[in-house]
Amino acid sequence: LPAEPRYLSARVARNEDARLLTGRALFVDDVQLPGMLHVAFVRSEHAHGRITSVDVQKARQHAGVRAVYTAADLGDYLKPGPLLVPPPPIPDLVFHACTQLPLAKDKVRHVGEPIAMVVADSRYVAEDAIRDVLVDIEPIDAVVDLEKGLAADAPLVHEHLTSNVAAHVVQRKGDWASAKKKADVLVARRFRYDRGVSAPIENRAVAVEWNARSEELTIWDTTQAPIPIRNGLARMLGLLESQVNVIAPFVGGGFGPKIMMFYPEELLLPWAAMRLNRPLKWTEDRQENFYATTQERGQVHDAEMALTRDGRILGVHDVFLFDTGAYDPYGLTIPINSQCTLLGPYDIPDYESEFKAVFTNKTIVTPVRGAGRQHGVFVSERLLDAAARELGIDRVEIRRRNLIGPEKFPVNHEIMFQDSAPLVYDSGNYLPTLEQAVELIGYQEFLRDDQPRLRAEGKHVGIAVTCYVEGTGIGPYEGARVTIEPSGKVRCATGVGTQGQGHFTVFAQLVADALGVDVEDVRVVTGDTREFHWGTGTFASRGAVVAGSACHAAAMAVRDKVLSLAGSLLNVPEGELELSGGRVYVKDAHDRGYSLGELSGKANPLRGAVRPGTEPGLESTAYFGPDRGSTANGVHAIIVEVDPETATVEIKRYLVVHDCGTIINPMLVEGQIHGGVAQGIGNAFYEQLVYDEQGQLLNASFMDYLIPTATDVPPIETAHRETPSPYNPVGLKGVGEAGCIPTGALFAQAVEDALAGSGVEITEIPLSPNRLFELLEAAKR
Amino acid sequence: MILSGTFNFEGPRARVWEILQDPAVLAKALPGTRTLTQVGEDRYQGVMKISVGPVNAAEFAMNVELKDKVAPEKFAMVIDGKGGVGFTKGTANIQLDEQPGPVTVMTYSSDVQVGGRIAAVGQRLLESVGKMMTKQALEALNNELKVRLRST
Numbered sequence: 056l057p058a059e060p061r062y063l064s065a066r067v068a069r070n071e072d073a074r075l076l077t078g079r080a081l082f083v084d085d086v087q088l089p090g091m092l093h094v095a096f097v098r099s100e101h102a103h104g105r106i107t108s109v110d111v112q113k114a115r116q117h118a119g120v121r122a123v124y125t126a127a128d129l130g131d132y133l134k135p136g137p138l139l140v141p142p143p144p145i146p147d148l149v150f151h152a153c154t155q156l157p158l159a160k161d162k163v164r165h166v167g168e169p170i171a172m173v174v175a176d177s178r179y180v181a182e183d184a185i186r187d188v189l190v191d192i193e194p195i196d197a198v199v200d201l202e203k204g205l206a207a208d209a210p211l212v213h214e215h216l217t218s219n220v221a222a223h224v225v226q227r228k229g230d231w232a233s234a235k236k237k238a239d240v241l242v243a244r245r246f247r248y249d250r251g252v253s254a255p256i257e258n259r260a261v262a263v264e265w266n267a268r269s270e271e272l273t274i275w276d277t278t279q280a281p282i283p284i285r286n287g288l289a290r291m292l293g294l295l296e297s298q299v300n301v302i303a304p305f306v307g308g309g310f311g312p313k314i315m316m317f318y319p320e321e322l323l324l325p326w327a328a329m330r331l332n333r334p335l336k337w338t339e340d341r342q343e344n345f346y347a348t349t350q351e352r353g354q355v356h357d358a359e360m361a362l363t364r365d366g367r368i369l370g371v372h373d374v375f376l377f378d379t380g381a382y383d384p385y386g387l388t389i390p391i392n393s394q395c396t397l398l399g400p401y402d403i404p405d406y407e408s409e410f411k412a413v414f415t416n417k418t419i420v421t422p423v424r425g426a427g428r429q430h431g432v433f434v435s436e437r438l439l440d441a442a443a444r445e446l447g448i449d450r451v452e453i454r455r456r457n458l459i460g461p462e463k464f465p466v467n468h469e470i471m472f473q474d475s476a477p478l479v480y481d482s483g484n485y486l487p488t489l490e491q492a493v494e495l496i497g498y499q500e501f502l503r504d505d506q507p508r509l510r511a512e513g514k515h516v517g518i519a520v521t522c523y524v525e526g527t528g529i530g531p532y533e534g535a536r537v538t539i540e541p542s543g544k545v546r547c548a549t550g551v552g553t554q555g556q557g558h559f560t561v562f563a564q565l566v567a568d569a570l571g572v573d574v575e576d577v578r579v580v581t582g583d584t585r586e587f588h589w590g591t592g593t594f595a596s597r598g599a600v601v602a603g604s605a606c607h608a609a610a611m612a613v614r615d616k617v618l619s620l621a622g623s624l625l626n627v628p629e630g631e632l633e634l635s636g637g638r639v640y641v642k643d644a645h646d647r648g649y650s651l652g653e654l655s656g657k658a659n660p661l662r663g664a665v666r667p668g669t670e671p672g673l674e675s676t677a678y679f680g681p682d683r684g685s686t687a688n689g690v691h692a693i694i695v696e697v698d699p700e701t702a703t704v705e706i707k708r709y710l711v712v713h714d715c716g717t718i719i720n721p722m723l724v725e726g727q728i729h730g731g732v733a734q735g736i737g738n739a740f741y742e743q744l745v746y747d748e749q750g751q752l753l754n755a756s757f758m759d760y761l762i763p764t765a766t767d768v769p770p771i772e773t774a775h776r777e778t779p780s781p782y783n784p785v786g787l788k789g790v791g792e793a794g795c796i797p798t799g800a801l802f803a804q805a806v807e808d809a810l811a812g813s814g815v816e817i818t819e820i821p822l823s824p825n826r827l828f829e830l831l832e833a834a835k836r
Numbered sequence: 837m838i839l840s841g842t843f844n845f846e847g848p849r850a851r852v853w854e855i856l857q858d859p860a861v862l863a864k865a866l867p868g869t870r871t872l873t874q875v876g877e878d879r880y881q882g883v884m885k886i887s888v889g890p891v892n893a894a895e896f897a898m899n900v901e902l903k904d905k906v907a908p909e910k911f912a913m914v915i916d917g918k919g920g921v922g923f924t925k926g927t928a929n930i931q932l933d934e935q936p937g938p939v940t941v942m943t944y945s946s947d948v949q950v951g952g953r954i955a956a957v958g959q960r961l962l963e964s965v966g967k968m969m970t971k972q973a974l975e976a977l978n979n980e981l982k983v984r985l986r987s988t
Binding site: 100101102166185186342345346745747749751752753754755756758759 | 889890920922923949950951952953955956957959960
């Protein structure tokens with residue numbers, strides 16, 4: 056790279072915004088093809104029950120209906136979906152894989168599970184015909200509560216198993232029992248942490264075209280991982296991978312649930328399009344999104360922390376239950392994230408963590424932004440707050456005393472992370488992150504001056520500071536192909552899907568710096584298997600780290616080709632050449648050189664031969680696969696005011712100091728943090744999925760399921776620190792989930808501080824004005 | 837959803853009982869009832885249209901069975917309804933006590949399970965709609981009772 060890169064770490068405006076803001080970006084629902092038919096699904100109204108009959112005769116006769124399919128019509132295609140993420144190799148691990156059939160047969164296990172598929176001339180007709188499908192279900196008692204689900208007499212979600220335990224995992228570091236013996240103080244609490252839906256602006260959608268002449272299948276899909284979807288569908292449909300193209304165009308929010316799920320709709324539309332030889336489309340409505348798109352939900356933790364008198368953590372012991380929903384296709388990513396992220400930025404010598412995943416009659420749980428990290432952070436941060444109070448140590452001071460020092464990296468925690476590699480922190484500098492946040496929020500001044508003054512005025516104000524780490528940028532790998540075209544413009548194709556992160560800008564920045572071109576002249580293509588078909592997808596805050604590193608590597612390889620060809624044409628050593636302004640030229644004689652477009656023509660001559668060992672054109676493909684992820688860290692600080700009469704909470708200030716290694720674009724890092732914090736605030740005080748005892752979701756609409764609006768999210772102050780990761784050449788770490796990870800813990804600490812003296816201790820998230828009011832009333836008794 | 841309460845009919849218990857067993861009267865009185873016909877001993881089938889918040893005029897095919905009848909004192913109603921927007925299932929227990937006047941005090945309690953779309957989006961309003969419909973039905977039945985008492 057040039058010594059002073061032009062674009063790295065610069066606030067470059069987004070290349071993609073012109074298309075998005077003028078409505079020219081393609082989303083799946085924009086796909087309109089001649090002869091296209093539309094699909095709607097008949098879904099279970101019962102959370103748990105036996106299907107006694109599905110009668111589709113009347114629906115098939117409905118005018119405008121072209122086909123109605125049930126499980127019985129699928130033949131060999133009726134197979135449980137794939138286990139997407141097998142559990143890591145942890146000793147004595149128990150895991151029961153139970154994945155979903157594309158259409159329920161014999162039994163339904165959650166409300167919204169698809170039972171039949173209606174294909175019609177329009178969505179209106181398809182929706183009308185749904186009502187003509189007569190489904191008889193004999194209800195069975197539902198498993199809703201985690202603890203009741205483990206009772207000996209609980210109904211079984213999967214009857215071939217002997218209980219509702221989906222998994223049982225114990226991970227140990229050091230020896231908890233000896234830490235407990237040595238402890239001056241033990242702090243034990245029970246915590247409940249619940250989450251909700253991802254609530255994207257764009258719900259899921261699938262459009263499919265089968266071209267019978269070319270025997271090619273094209274699928275437009277709102278997936279975060281088009282390449283695994285293509286490979287899986289090709290296998291299931293008996294096609295070559297090269298006969299299947301999956302395009303994830305612009306996607307209006309991914310957040311995790313749009314990962315390579317092989318959702319029933321994703322499997323059924325291609326199958327039906329090939330049978331009917333007609334293009335098909337299905338776009339999820341908001342209600343379907345509430346019960347047919349995966350979500351995240353609750354965990355119950357019984358946790359204990361052992362400390363010395365001066366507040367040093369000796370060890371932590373945690374036992375928790377995890378709600379995995381009706382099936383567990385995504386393995387144990389979430390509870391293992393909870394287990395690992397609980398350790399946070401702290402030096403915890405002895406740790407024992409045990410969890411059980413429990414099947415329930417609710418929608419499938421898979422990662423949503425944060426992916427279980429929230430739950431773990433909540434446990435350790437709340438235990439530290441309780442310990443600080445018990446020991447009479449300031450909340451920030453107890454954290455300061457336990458942070459891992461910069462000299463200790465890399466830190467091996469000896470337990471297994473979600474990527475089946477040991478949990479190792481590559482690099483970090485935690486204390487300055489904390490000190491900067493404490494300084495910027497004015498922690499000491501607030502406690503010394505503002506809080507007593509405002510309390511005297513009758514205002515219940517509180518402050519909080521929480522720390523976290525975020526495991527990011529895991530493997531296996533991503534790739535990219537960079538091409539300099541004869542126009543001098545550069546094309547960069549990579550396999551990950553894009554859902555608004557700014558990939559068209561950050562990847563372009565890395566490529567532009569390597570080749571000395573303008574960032575606007577780099578056209579990035581993502582999520583189209585025709586363009587690039589090796590890779591995995593966008594998840595685990597890995598796009599910029601892994602795909603970004605691949606783009607960088609491919610661009611550097613093209614740079615080498617440019618230098619080599621220009622050097623031989625100009626007859627000068629490569630070291631004397633420079634790339635800048637879209638040209639390659641001799642350092643001391645700028646007029647001696649070529650524009651990159653001109654050089655790309657010379658690299659693809661109409662006469663002459665391509666010499667052995669060389670390739671035509673200025674193009675390279677490169678891959679990047681880190682051995683393990685890079686660990687980002689940060690500190691959030693907040694000031695709130697609570698009205699104890701109405702139990703409403705107003706956020707006065709919100710501050711994030713964050714370290715995601717080398718920053719490609721600070722504006723986009725801030726954007727990621729802002730969005731994450733907004734979702735974190737939703738998780739802390741607004742969003743909760745409410746199920747009744749029969750497993751009916753009672754608030755499946757934005758009328759009743761509250762997400763924070765612009766007026767609920769305060770301006771967010773940010774400061775950046777950069778501790779480069781040694782695991783990739785640019786030093787990148789991910790930032791996609793940072794904003795929402797410690798928000799619940801932070802909110803709880805601040806509200807508790809504001810209500811100091813009331814006796815309220817917060818051991819659960821989400822709160823709501825109602826719930827906070829109940830806690831205040833309970834504390835009075 | 838639990839709906840329970842008491843209601844005073846302005847008439848003797850035997851006449852109240854009579855009305856409660858007459859599908860033609862019930863069809864008129866119960867809000868949203870399109871049809872209600874007797875299909876067997878203590879068995880009725882019908883169609884009801886109900887609006888709950890954003891769910892407008894949802895049609896339900898209803899099966900009603902009367903059980904544990906002790907005339908004119910008490911009976912139970914087992915309800916099973918199915919429609920395009922969800923289902924409802926439940927049992928209502930109804931007790932009639934005559935008091936001077938004569939006034940007949942009806943004590944009712946029902947536990948009704950509601951599922952599907954109507955539960956998902958209408959939850960917040962279900963209970964108030966349920967209470968409102970019960971009140972309307974009982975008042976309509978009381979009016980019918982008064983008309984009958986005047987005409988005999």
